[in-house]
Amino acid sequence: MQALFHKILYFQQYINNRTDRTIITHFILLGFSDHPNLQVLLFWSFLTIYVLTVAGNIIIVVLVVADLHLHTPMYFFLGNLSCLEICYTSTMVPRLLFSLLTGDRAVSVHGCIMQYFFCATLGCTECFLLAVMSYDRYLAICRPLRYTYLMNGRICFCLLVICWIASLSNISTITSLLFKLSFCGPNEIEHFFCDLSPMLKLSCSDIHLVELVNFIFASIDIVPPFLLTLISYMIIIINILQMRTKASRQKAFSTCSSHLIVVILFYGSLTCVYLLPETETMKELHRIFSLFYTVFTPMLNPLIYSLRNREVKAAVYRTAAKIASVALKLPLQ
Numbered sequence: 144m145q146a147l148f149h150k151i152l153y154f155q156q157y158i159n160n161r162t163d164r165t166i167i168t169h170f171i172l173l174g175f176s177d178h179p180n181l182q183v184l185l186f187w188s189f190l191t192i193y194v195l196t197v198a199g200n201i202i203i204v205v206l207v208v209a210d211l212h213l214h215t216p217m218y219f220f221l222g223n224l225s226c227l228e229i230c231y232t233s234t235m236v237p238r239l240l241f242s243l244l245t246g247d248r249a250v251s252v253h254g255c256i257m258q259y260f261f262c263a264t265l266g267c268t269e270c271f272l273l274a275v276m277s278y279d280r281y282l283a284i285c286r287p288l289r290y291t292y293l294m295n296g297r298i299c300f301c302l303l304v305i306c307w308i309a310s311l312s313n314i315s316t317i318t319s320l321l322f323k324l325s326f327c328g329p330n331e332i333e334h335f336f337c338d339l340s341p342m343l344k345l346s347c348s349d350i351h352l353v354e355l356v357n358f359i360f361a362s363i364d365i366v367p368p369f370l371l372t373l374i375s376y377m378i379i380i381i382n383i384l385q386m387r388t389k390a391s392r393q394k395a396f397s398t399c400s401s402h403l404i405v406v407i408l409f410y411g412s413l414t415c416v417y418l419l420p421e422t423e424t425m426k427e428l429h430r431i432f433s434l435f436y437t438v439f440t441p442m443l444n445p446l447i448y449s450l451r452n453r454e455v456k457a458a459v460y461r462t463a464a465k466i467a468s469v470a471l472k473l474p475l476q
């Protein structure tokens with residue numbers, strides 16, 4: 144009797160598995176498909192932004208590498224940040240452009256997870272890098288006498304390596320857990336890239352472990368760098384306000400105000416996306432704020448740094464003159 148009961152139970156499970164659990168292999172990234180008449184306009188806008196982003200950040204990297212006056216920790220970090228921004232937008236904007244142009248929105252599940260891996264790793268490294276940059280400014284402004292000792296080339300390099308190892312190890316752990324999940328549909332993601340929470344929503348496996356690990360890592364990856372950045376800039380601002388002369392106040396403020404703008408833009412939009420509840424009315428807002436930290440801030444960074452910074456402007460003129468003289472084969476003055 145019991146054997147029969149087991150057999151019935153087994154058969155029922157088998158049927159359930161067959162009917163509900165058709166494993167899907169592709170997601171549909173809906174993106175902006177709810178605005179069908181805006182597709183062409185969106186395509187050209189995103190293409191323009193993407194080209195400007197890549198060009199602006201490449202200019203910064205070239206300046207930092209080519210101009211000897213910019214061979215300081217602050218500019219090394221800035222150059223590295225620009226590299227990071229180029230890669231970061233490149234993990235999602237080209238795919239978005241492709242789907243806006245062709246209407247092909249399907250992404251394989253593994254492709255989606257890999258996209259999450261790349262953009263989360265780069266985003267996470269950016270959090271750490273912004274913290275390191277704020278620490279660098281703190282040392283330069285509040286500990287000027289010990290600055291060259293506390294922030295030399297080797298320490299710079301070590302800090303960068305730590306940023307990368309920390310984010311890579313955390314995100315690859317989450318990614319390996321994601322690869323074990325199965326997805327059974329529906330397969331539509333209401334976003335323009337493969338973020339973690341929209342993917343988890345579509346999974347039919349037990350996602351508690353992924354969610355727990357993600358929560359722990361998000362607490363490690365976002366909260367400490369954010370607090371470090373916040374505290375550094377607070378100490379810097381207090382220090383600047385206490386400076387005696389107006390000239391020194393202005394000089395100190397001009398170097399770190401651009402950093403502060405970048406930090407506020409990045410963390411501000413990140414906070415809006417991940418902390419605000421995802422209700423029906425907030426959906427549009429979510430998407431706009433996601434656009435902010437994935438598409439707009441990478442474009443704005445080079446502008447913010449170069450427009451507000453005399454050293455960068457001088458480096459632009461020097462490098463342009465160098466290139467011109469090489470091109471025209473004139474002797475360098």
Ligand SMILES: *[C@@H]1O[C@H](CO)[C@@H](O)[C@H](O)[C@H]1NC(C)=O
Nearest residue numbers: 204207218219222223299300
């Ligand atoms: C990134 O940082 C390293 C180490 O400080 C530096 O040697 C390198 O030039 C930087 N890269 C760019 C593109 O600025």
